[in-house]
Amino acid sequence: MSRGLPVAVLACWALAALIAPWLPLEPERIDLTAILAPPGGAPAAGVAGGGLFGADDLGRPVLDRLLLGARTALLVGVGVVALSALAGTLLGAAAALAGGWVDLLLVRLVDVFLAFPGLLLAIALAGILGPGVDNVILALAVVGWVGYARLVRAQVLTLKQRDHVAAARALGAGSGRILWRHLLPLALAPLIVEATFGVAAAVVAEAGLSFLGLGAQPPDASWGGMIRDGVGYMLVAPHLVLAPGMAMVLVVLSINLLGDRLRDCLDVRGGP
Amino acid sequence: MFDWLTSRLVSGALTALGACTLVFLLLHLVPGDPVETMLGEGARPADRTALTAALGLDRPLWEQYLGYLQRLARLDLGSSLVYQRPVVELVAERLPATLTLAAAALALALVLALPLGVLAACRRGRAADGAATVFALLGSSIPNFWLGPLLILTFSLWLGWTPVSGREGWASWVLPALTLGTSLAAVLARMVRSSVLEVLGEDYVRTARAKGLSPAAVLWGHALRNAWLPVLTLAGLQLGSLLGGAVITETVFAWPGLGSLLVEAIQGRDYPVVQGCVLLVSLGYVLVNTWTDLAYAWVDPRIRGG
Numbered sequence: 001m002s003r004g005l006p007v008a009v010l011a012c013w014a015l016a017a018l019i020a021p022w023l024p025l026e027p028e029r030i031d032l033t034a035i036l037a038p039p040g041g042a043p044a045a046g047v048a049g050g051g052l053f054g055a056d057d058l059g060r061p062v063l064d065r066l067l068l069g070a071r072t073a074l075l076v077g078v079g080v081v082a083l084s085a086l087a088g089t090l091l092g093a094a095a096a097l098a099g100g101w102v103d104l105l106l107v108r109l110v111d112v113f114l115a116f117p118g119l120l121l122a123i124a125l126a127g128i129l130g131p132g133v134d135n136v137i138l139a140l141a142v143v144g145w146v147g148y149a150r151l152v153r154a155q156v157l158t159l160k161q162r163d164h165v166a167a168a169r170a171l172g173a174g175s176g177r178i179l180w181r182h183l184l185p186l187a188l189a190p191l192i193v194e195a196t197f198g199v200a201a202a203v204v205a206e207a208g209l210s211f212l213g214l215g216a217q218p219p220d221a222s223w224g225g226m227i228r229d230g231v232g233y234m235l236v237a238p239h240l241v242l243a244p245g246m247a248m249v250l251v252v253l254s255i256n257l258l259g260d261r262l263r264d265c266l267d268v269r270g271g272p
Numbered sequence: 273m274f275d276w277l278t279s280r281l282v283s284g285a286l287t288a289l290g291a292c293t294l295v296f297l298l299l300h301l302v303p304g305d306p307v308e309t310m311l312g313e314g315a316r317p318a319d320r321t322a323l324t325a326a327l328g329l330d331r332p333l334w335e336q337y338l339g340y341l342q343r344l345a346r347l348d349l350g351s352s353l354v355y356q357r358p359v360v361e362l363v364a365e366r367l368p369a370t371l372t373l374a375a376a377a378l379a380l381a382l383v384l385a386l387p388l389g390v391l392a393a394c395r396r397g398r399a400a401d402g403a404a405t406v407f408a409l410l411g412s413s414i415p416n417f418w419l420g421p422l423l424i425l426t427f428s429l430w431l432g433w434t435p436v437s438g439r440e441g442w443a444s445w446v447l448p449a450l451t452l453g454t455s456l457a458a459v460l461a462r463m464v465r466s467s468v469l470e471v472l473g474e475d476y477v478r479t480a481r482a483k484g485l486s487p488a489a490v491l492w493g494h495a496l497r498n499a500w501l502p503v504l505t506l507a508g509l510q511l512g513s514l515l516g517g518a519v520i521t522e523t524v525f526a527w528p529g530l531g532s533l534l535v536e537a538i539q540g541r542d543y544p545v546v547q548g549c550v551l552l553v554s555l556g557y558v559l560v561n562t563w564t565d566l567a568y569a570w571v572d573p574r575i576r577g578g
Contacts (some may be wrong), residue, residue, distance in 0.1 A: 111287045111290065115290070118513040120550060124546055127546060234424065234429060
């Protein structure tokens with residue numbers, strides 16, 4: 001894949017998501033004559049055209065719903081990473097600076113959250129909190145903060161031994177100032193790499209939860225929800241499954257490629 | 273060694289206790305009144321009181337927690353509101369389907385990843401390496417809820433080779449195992465490649481080459497023996513995410529396992545079953561992780577000292 005392609009894909013994604021409300025989209029227009037219309041646009045004899053990407057089982061234009069789904073994906077991706085990175089950074093840094101039983105408590109807590117494999121805890125949480133995009137963000141952030149907490153804790157534990165931190169402390173700087181001015185700037189590079197992969201993971205997780213019926217609810221559109229609805233019509237209208245999946249994989253692949261490149265540029269070893 | 277063993281076991285037990293606590297608290301996260309959510313709007317007051325008492329929600333939180341732990345110790349996970357049967361029975365019925373699917377996916381992932389990773393390492397920088405890299409990238413970027421339908425579309429609907437869903441005959445195993453195993457195969461192939469590359473740079477491999485052994489003998493007799501260890505550990509650790517991914521895969525293929533039970537229970541607001549499924553999978557995961565650590569230490573003495 002050429003070097004500029006991931007950036008271009010992500011730019012299109014962000015642009016589509018941000019300007020979707022101002023585009024003349026009709027994602028909820030039900031057109032019974034266009035039900036399951038194949039992609040291509042041109043209306044056939046007696047059948048209305050479904051638009052560039054065809055129409056779904058209610059005759060709604062797939063392209064419009066795809067763009068709205070891009071908005072849901074971006075909202076969840078950015079929301080989850082912002083929430084979980086903030087909480088994880090604060091908790092991880094606080095534990096590493098305080099040390100002692102506070103640190104021990106955090107390590108234990110992290111272990112407990114890591115005892116739930118993959119999406120399992122998020123599925124249970126989203127199921128119990130009830131469907132909806134806000135609950136999806138909450139559920140994924142509750143699961144996601146752990147990675148950032150571990151990362152920041154490890155970074156702060158090594159960084160706080162450095163001379164410039166001792167010098168700042170000797171000059172009378174408080175813990176908050178040391179953290180903000182002297183520790184976090186140095187821990188930023190791995191945090192940015194982790195957050196980049198985190199956006200991809202959140203996009204996939206949101207689509208997964210929506211696929212299970214736990215995410216965005218109709219009439220809101222989500223790529224995972226579109227795949228879920230399309231599975232029943234796969235033989236007659238495969239575009240209902242192919243289009244949202246392709247959009248999602250393109251975005252996720254681009255984020256992962258960008259993350260790999262960031263990791264190389266920022267010289268961060270290891271990673272997920 | 274004994275100290276290390278004890279500390280590892282204690283830490284595993286504490287994590288398990290924490291997981292139990294978190295699962296206990298899940299029920300208290302239900303917005304509003306969980307009893308009302310479960311019974312619906314039109315429930316009679318008597319039913320409501322009965323369910324509240326059955327779930328112990330009328331008692332103080334710490335008393336509920338102690339009671340929950342006591343029942344847990346007797347393997348009592350409560351009973352399902354939908355099926356009117358003990359949760360343990362339901363879970364036990366569904367567990368074998370999930371475990372065998374996970375085992376099939378793990379086996380498939382190893383079969384795919386080992387040759388691919390070794391080949392990529394031996395042909396570093398050439399076409400085979402490039403193909404393995406593309407496979408690893410695609411495999412870890414295509415989520416199983418899209419891969420599953422794609423495989424069904426190709427192999428069941430267009431080619432007609434495999435059944436669309438269900439669990440009858442060996443052919444019905446292929447697509448679910450492939451769906452669940454592909455992302456693991458991608459991760460493992462990457463790991464095998466880097467592990468083999470690292471070992472191939474060691475001095476003893478150079479020595480083996482210098483004394484005139486054939487490349488195949490160097491690879492089999494010297495390099496691979498040492499490259500397996502990190503790969504097997506990773507495979508063990510990934511078993512947990514396999515169980516998590518099984519929830520979606522089972523839904524795609526209508527596979528009668530623990531994952532589809534969990535999704536059914538969430539849709540039916542059958543919270544005791546939700547708790548039972550989540551608890552069982554996470555405890556299994558803790559067990560596998562602890563066991564992997566112990567096995568690793570048993571194989572590699574350097575770990576125990578550290």
